[in-house]
Amino acid sequence: MSLNARIDQAVGQTIRRAQRSPAPDRLAAAIEYAVTPGGARIRPTILLSVALACGDPNPRLSDAAAAALELMHCASLVHDDLPCFDNADMRRGKPSVHRAYSEPLAVLTGDSLIIAAFEAIAKTEGAEPSKALELVLTLAKRTGMPLGICAGQGWESESKIDLSAYHMAKTGALFIAATEMGAIAAGHDAEPWVELGARIGEAFQVADDLRDALMDEASLGKPAGQDDLHGRPNAVAEFGVDGATQRLRDILAGAIASIPSCPGEAALARMVQATAEKIIPEPARHRGMTPRIPGE
Amino acid sequence: MSLNARIDQAVGQTIRRAQRSPAPDRLAAAIEYAVTPGGARIRPTILLSVALACGDPNPRLSDAAAAALELMHCASLVHDDLPCFDNADMRRGKPSVHRAYSEPLAVLTGDSLIIAAFEAIAKTEGAEPSKALELVLTLAKRTGMPLGICAGQGWESESKIDLSAYHMAKTGALFIAATEMGAIAAGHDAEPWVELGARIGEAFQVADDLRDALMDEASLGKPAGQDDLHGRPNAVAEFGVDGATQRLRDILAGAIASIPSCPGEAALARMVQATAEKIIPEPARHRGMTPRIPGE
Numbered sequence: 169m170s171l172n173a174r175i176d177q178a179v180g181q182t183i184r185r186a187q188r189s190p191a192p193d194r195l196a197a198a199i200e201y202a203v204t205p206g207g208a209r210i211r212p213t214i215l216l217s218v219a220l221a222c223g224d225p226n227p228r229l230s231d232a233a234a235a236a237l238e239l240m241h242c243a244s245l246v247h248d249d250l251p252c253f254d255n256a257d258m259r260r261g262k263p264s265v266h267r268a269y270s271e272p273l274a275v276l277t278g279d280s281l282i283i284a285a286f287e288a289i290a291k292t293e294g295a296e297p298s299k300a301l302e303l304v305l306t307l308a309k310r311t312g313m314p315l316g317i318c319a320g321q322g323w324e325s326e327s328k329i330d331l332s333a334y335h336m337a338k339t340g341a342l343f344i345a346a347t348e349m350g351a352i353a354a355g356h357d358a359e360p361w362v363e364l365g366a367r368i369g370e371a372f373q374v375a376d377d378l379r380d381a382l383m384d385e386a387s388l389g390k391p392a393g394q395d396d397l398h399g400r401p402n403a404v405a406e407f408g409v410d411g412a413t414q415r416l417r418d419i420l421a422g423a424i425a426s427i428p429s430c431p432g433e434a435a436l437a438r439m440v441q442a443t444a445e446k447i448i449p450e451p452a453r454h455r456g457m458t459p460r461i462p463g464e
Numbered sequence: 465m466s467l468n469a470r471i472d473q474a475v476g477q478t479i480r481r482a483q484r485s486p487a488p489d490r491l492a493a494a495i496e497y498a499v500t501p502g503g504a505r506i507r508p509t510i511l512l513s514v515a516l517a518c519g520d521p522n523p524r525l526s527d528a529a530a531a532a533l534e535l536m537h538c539a540s541l542v543h544d545d546l547p548c549f550d551n552a553d554m555r556r557g558k559p560s561v562h563r564a565y566s567e568p569l570a571v572l573t574g575d576s577l578i579i580a581a582f583e584a585i586a587k588t589e590g591a592e593p594s595k596a597l598e599l600v601l602t603l604a605k606r607t608g609m610p611l612g613i614c615a616g617q618g619w620e621s622e623s624k625i626d627l628s629a630y631h632m633a634k635t636g637a638l639f640i641a642a643t644e645m646g647a648i649a650a651g652h653d654a655e656p657w658v659e660l661g662a663r664i665g666e667a668f669q670v671a672d673d674l675r676d677a678l679m680d681e682a683s684l685g686k687p688a689g690q691d692d693l694h695g696r697p698n699a700v701a702e703f704g705v706d707g708a709t710q711r712l713r714d715i716l717a718g719a720i721a722s723i724p725s726c727p728g729e730a731a732l733a734r735m736v737q738a739t740a741e742k743i744i745p746e747p748a749r750h751r752g753m754t755p756r757i758p759g760e
Contacts (some may be wrong), residue, residue, distance in 0.1 A: 190629040191610030195618030199609065236502035247575065252567035271548035273621050275571065277615050279543065282575060283608030290601040304600055305586040312579030314487030318572050322491030325569050333486040407490045426559065 174227075175212045175415065178235035179203060182288045186280060190382065195270045198269040199284075203242045207260055209345045210443060212238045214368065215438040218350025220362060221432030230353035231305050232292040236285040237349060240307065241342055243281035244317050246274050253321070266339070282311070301354050310345035317341050317351060321352035324400070340369030360428040367423035373445040375417045377402040382451040399446070413452045420444045470523075472510045474531035475499060478584045482576060494573045495580075499538045504742060507642045508534045510664065513735040514646025514657060517728030522595070526586040526649035529599050532581040533645060536603065537638055538751055539577035540613050548618070550694075552687055578607070584690050598648050606641035613637050620696070635672070636665030656724040660675040663719035664736065670712045671743040673698040677705065678747040709748045716740045 169179075183203055187196040190383045198388040212234035219230035225262045247266040251271065256264050266274035298304045322336025323329050344365035348358035379388060381404040395402040403412040423439050465473075479499055485491040485544050489544040508530035515526035543558040545552040547567065552560050562570035585599045586747060606612045616634025640661035644654040676691045677700040691698040720733050 176596060186609040188610050189618075190626050192615055192618035192626075192629075193623050194621050195609060195615065205720065243575075245596040248569055250571065252571065270621060273618070275543055275546065275548065278575070278620050279578060280614040282578050282611045282620075283604050283612065286600055287604035287608060290597050290604065299598045301586050301593045301597055301600075304597075305580055308579050308583035308586060312583060313482040313576045314484050318579065319488055319491065322488035322569070322572050322576075325490050325566060326488050330488075331484050333488075430634070 169439075171181070171213050171216045172209065173237065174216060174231055175209050175234050176206070176365065177410075178231040178288070179212075179238055181205070182235045182239060182284055185287070185291075186284050194269060195273055195280065198265055198273045199280055202265050202277050202281065203239065204248050205260075206238070208446060209238060210372075210446070211241055211342050214307075214343065214346040214365075214443070215350040215353075215440070217436055218347050218364075218398075219342075219354045220425075221430045221436040222351055222354035222356045222383070223431055224354050226295065226353055226355065228290050229295045229303070230346060230350065232288045233349045233353045233444040234306075236288045236303070236307055237342065237345055239281045239288065240311050240317075240345075243278040243285070244321075244342075245280070247278040248321065250274060250328075254398075256391055257322040258385070258391065259388060299352060299355065300359075303349055306352060306358060308346060310341040310348070313334050315341060324398075327347055335370065335373055336366065339373040340366050341368035344370060358448060363426040364423055364428075367419055367426055368443070370443070371416055371419040371423060372447055374403045374412055374419065375449065377404050377453050378412055380404075382449050409452065413448075416448060416452075466506065467509050470504070470512060470527055471530050471534065471556075473503050474527040474584070475502070475508075475534055476582055478531045478535060481583075482580050490565060491572055491576065492570055494561055495576055497564060497676045498542050498561050498573050499535065501556075501579065502534070505534060505686035506668075506739060506742070507537055508637050509735070510639065510642040510661075511646040511649075511740070513732055514615045514643050514660075515650045517723075517732040518647055519653045519727055520650050522649055522651065523548060523589045524587075525588050525595060525599070525690060526646065528584045528591070529603075529649045532584045532599070532603055533638065533641055535577045535584065536607050536613075536641075539574040539581070540607075540617075543574040544575070544617065546570060548622075550687075550690060552682070554687065563680045588741040595648060595651065598654075599645055602644050602648060606637040606644070611637060616697050620694075624714075631666065631669055632662065635669040638660050639668060641663035652726075655723065659717055659722040660724075660736075661723055663715055664739070667712055667715040667719060667740070668743055669713065670699045670708055671745065673700045674705065674708055674712070675745040680744055684745075697744045705748065708743075712744060712748075 183200050186199055215234045215237055217229055223231055245259060246265045248254055249259055250266055257267050265277050281292055289300050292300055313319050315337055323334040344362055347361040347365035351358050351361045380392060383392055385392050396457055407415060424440050427436055479496050484496055511530045511533055512526055517721050520526055542561045543556055544550055546562055553563050561573050582600055585596050588596055611633055617629040640658055643657040643661035647654050647657045676688060679688055681688050703711060720736050723729055744751055
């Protein structure tokens with residue numbers, strides 16, 4: 169089965185569990201709306217790629233971890249779009265959850281998805297409890313306070329921002345979770361995989377800054393120019409478009425170089441390369457060469 | 465150590481973990497503000513009382529479970545107070561989190577508390593992983609969709625409400641979680657404890673309806689008359705004040721009768737009785753006798 173099919177199946181299973189009778193219909197529908205059709209599913213793809221690179225001996229557990237990570241990502245998007253944050257009317261080319269279903273249901277959708285994420289891991293049949301528990305712990309660490317995506321959003325309410333902590337938490341955290349959780353689900357030690365996740369996260373942040381600066385709302389599927397509008401720190405303001413593009417390539421090369429030695433190292437490097445192709449926005453893609461994979 | 469002291473210590477430990485540097489200061493402060501000083505801590509008190517009735521052989525795990533449950537309860541209060549739900553300016557006699565810290569920080573506080581709850585359980589030192597995992601699963605079931613407090617809130621966005629599912633999820637869920645998790649943490653089977661939790665939850669809902677109808681904002685520490693204002697189904701509208709008070713007494717007697725046979729059965733019955741004294745609002749207390757504990 170392809171990674172995408174595995175992710176869709178695992179995510180679908182989790183959603184159907186949340187929708188079981190006697191669920192309130194509209195919240196059940198809003199949860200599905202928030203998660204499907206999916207975006208690029210980059211984080212769970214990385215998670216499963218790392219698990220496969222490590223041999224993936226417990227596919228049910230890695231599938232559950234992938235679904236959990238994707239649900240968390242979707243939850244953060246739903247809450248970030250709320251009027252009190254980005255006040256975004258659109259997401260992935262359709263109305264945001266609070267626009268389609270109401271603000272109370274958007275808050276509850278995010279809350280329900282966060283909870284469903286932990287449930288997905290804890291419910292995995294046949295999983296070694298200590299591994300499942302380590303996944304719960306890692307997911308919590310990379311989503312909550314003080315190091316996770318909640319902290320990342322929290323930094324935007326501070327008058328003085330610790331930029332490194334901010335970026336690491338805001339964008340890095342879920343990518344680090346992806347590589348750590350992929351390794352854990354496959355029975356490997358998480359620590360050697362932190363750097364790969366951190367570097368991919370950093371690349372993603374720069375790519376996002378470039379997209380926000382270079383693309384229009386129609387291509388983005390959400391409002392453009394938000395960083396400038398909200399005065400958020402971003403790589404394009406700091407380095408210019410060319411500088412940010414070069415930085416993105418350097419980071420991706422470093423990411424590939426950081427992959428720990430494992431049976432599926434070469435395939436994983438190709439996956440990171442493919443991810444890079446996807447995340448570099450079209451207008452910036454022609455400003456230099458794509459990074460080369462060592463040995464290819 | 466008293467139950468209150470155990471709960472305060474466990475909750476404090478979890479909050480301090482969430483506040484560790486490099487946490488954003490305001491979100492860190494908002495999290496503490498949302499959880500301290502605590503309310504009556506009724507849910508974690510029930511949890512620890514059930515654990516003690518079952519012998520409480522793993523106090524670190526039952527403490528973590530109690531903290532997790534209280535954090536979830538606080539998270540739900542913070543989100544329920546938001547402008548798009550109750551729009552409550554006050555909570556526990558002080559400004560609600562979104563009034564004191566801002567709406568974005570209130571959303572993030574709730575999210576962070578939900579995550580910290582699961583983390584508290586997963587991080588318990590020396591706990592048997594399968595027990596910790598069962599606690600994670602039970603907490604998720606009783607807080608998310610389709611049976612938990614998120615579902616309970618979700619029912620309020622439906623045009624046709626399944627009243628039984630609504631009450632069970634909205635108020636019952638966290639009390640069922642309390643009795644189930646107390647039993648699990650002590651190594652007992654959760655199922656025989658569901659009824660006690662459900663009945664306490666039902667009593668609490670009726671007591672809450674009475675308080676909302678009979679008391680003023682100053683005594684409640686939050687706006688009164690909200691059920692009427694929002695046209696929510698409630699026991700006072702259905703049975704009148706006397707009928708609702710009698711119903712409350714009947715439910716509490718049933719709760720006490722439902723306690724499974726266990727070493728600390730009598731002490732637990734006294735605890736439920738004491739809880740009853742606390743939750744029956746003053747103006748209704750003199751409308752009849754307090755329920756008697758069988759055999760006392």
